[in-house]
Amino acid sequence: MQEPKRYLITSALPYANGPLHIGHVAGAYLPADIYVRYLRKQGKDVVFICGSDEHGAAITIQAKKENTTPKAIIDKYNAIISKAFSDLGISFDIYHRTSAPIHHETSQEFFKTLHDKGVFEERESEQYYDEEFKQFLADRYIKGTCPVCANPNAYGDQCEKCGTSLSPTDLIEPVSTLSNKPPVKRKTTHWYLPLNKFQDWLQSWIVEGEGRTEEWKKNVLGQCASWLKEGLHPRAITRDLDWGVKVPLPNSEGKVLYVWLDAPIGYISATKQWALNTGKDWEPYWKSADTKLLHFIGKDNIVFHCLIFPCILKSHGEYILPTNVPANEFMNLEGDKMSTSRNWNVQVHEFLEEFPGKEDVLRYVLCANMPETKDSEFTWKDYQARNNNELVAIFGNYANRVMVLTEKYYGSKVPAQVDSVEQDAYVVAYRAQVAQLFNDYCTGIESYRFRDALMAFMDIVRLGNKLLTDFEPWKLYKTDPIRTEGVLRICLESLYDMATLCEPLLPFSAGRLNAYFNLPAAPKMAVGGVNLTSGAGLGSPFYLFEKIEDQVIQSKLDALESIRRSREAVTAAETTIIAANPIKEAISYDDFSKLDLRSGVVLSAERIAGADKLLKLTVDLGFEVRTIVSGIALHFSPEALTGKKVVVLANLLPRKMRGVESNGMILMAEGKDGALHFVAAEGNAGPGDSIS
């Protein structure tokens, strides 16, 4: 691509059911903000879009959990999240919400356009339905026992204990979380996006790079290629739910657009709202080929932004496709994956409340450890070390050295430029090195390598420290005060350059430095072009950053340690329970296949004379009626058993008990309290159906 005429930058829409943590920031928001601030400083036409994703079942669940309404939930978290962003200096041009009317309209228009074009397929399927509440149940509204780990509280989409992704029909004994009753299956109609039809196009666009103008990151390409290799399938883009954007068709009450056709359209509707707010035209940003469109996201969003959303945009026909999707990996915390539900994270709003004035420190540490090519690690020790050894010792200290010397020798007035110093070979070489590093800095940002850019910036500061040490103005002043003036003039100018260069990375510090100079922010991103006014008044020396004491770090570590301990205690307790009834020796499938299990129905039951534990059951196996003796008399009365569905081990050798021949065995589950429960095939399984 030639130089783009304008830039449209998006960051993944945070889901408004919980607060923002630093992993999110390092993944999708900080890199975008750095990039955008850099572009603005270069004078580019750029719009930076984000907003809350406020629909979906998880939010309605959260509302139920907090005993409130979905609206209250999204208002609460939208407020927390958007404040956290602005407090951290993430400079969106608009932070919008998908609950806004303009978003609903935009999404519906999009759906209608694609629907009218015949892009979607309509399909009927069976979904669980709650008869009492008269509604279809979203996956997360169904709970049951996980077929993998036997966790009794697995959701219909995922078991949070073992992490397996499920579909509601996988659950054993599913229960509606609305009525706490078993749901029934009922037919429903949904619209599907036939991703399979886009397979070839996606293959050439992403894998072969047809029509792309930028190289994509390896992790992004790999993930996409993996999906394409598996083969894409049609995906439902509507859901039976009442919280979301309504499907804009007749006879579609109770149906909303699924996230695919909701959240990413939020980028578009937010752009529209921004245009309304500012009197601009939104369309060129989305529809003109000379726009560079970038989606900053975390790796969990790669499939969404690289496969699904492009299919939607392309289907529409008028929209451009992303130039790049510079997805980051994940940032771990002290060795473990960050997670809101497991309380293992650092929440942005809490951090900012606890450590006011440390916005730039957090930005610095997150940038230095940004998970650009692989998962990275945030530790509090590293946070402290980077603050104390880099921000304080290198950058803050350089600024302070220059300010203190200037105050001491020149009463905080800009000293004069001195030709002999300007032409000194050392200074010429110094300037050349700074120019080279500035170049590295720009290249870094432009190619989404923000850690490199940060490193280049710090190297510029290091050169400043070195220059001071090499010229030793504190000695030079005694023998050659004029030359000293020239040296400090260079230092001050470099400090002003640093204020400019660090603005995308450390905007708060940039502001404080500009204030010291009593100057507005430099209009352009550049180095060496500054010309301060000799004799102009400067501010008083100050510390840009302050040391962080061990004690502060230790308390953060202690807090995490106690969370880890309590989690381990829970895990240990669960392990003990499982260990109490250890699993039997492993068998082969052949061993299992010897068992002939059948579904059956109890026709009648009677006590056996002289036996207090045995019942004589007559069981219908469909193809025959059998007599089975079962030792359950202490748990069930005979009359309660008529019509009971059971599972029978049908090929067990016959055995006489108390004179009655038993032809099989009834399967029972024994609870921890010793109570017996029938095992039965649910639903329509009839007598004689085999079980395997």
Add this chain to the structure above:
RNA sequence: GGCGUGGUAGCUCAGUUGGCUAGAGCGCAGCACUCAUAAUGCUGAGGUCGGGAGUUCGAGCCUCCCCCACGCUACCA
């Protein structure tokens, strides 16, 4: 089980199409300096590049096998 991404110095990470003695920052050791929040500057130690085999004049990089971490996905009869 399949696919993807990683496994490089004590720690956090770079290493672009295979090419001099494998790099950076921090930490560590020594030296210099004192304007500075004991901060800065210089020098140095430290790596069989997850393990094994192969291709090549030459492999951190390419091929095969194995181990480990993370993610996605299938199957679960």
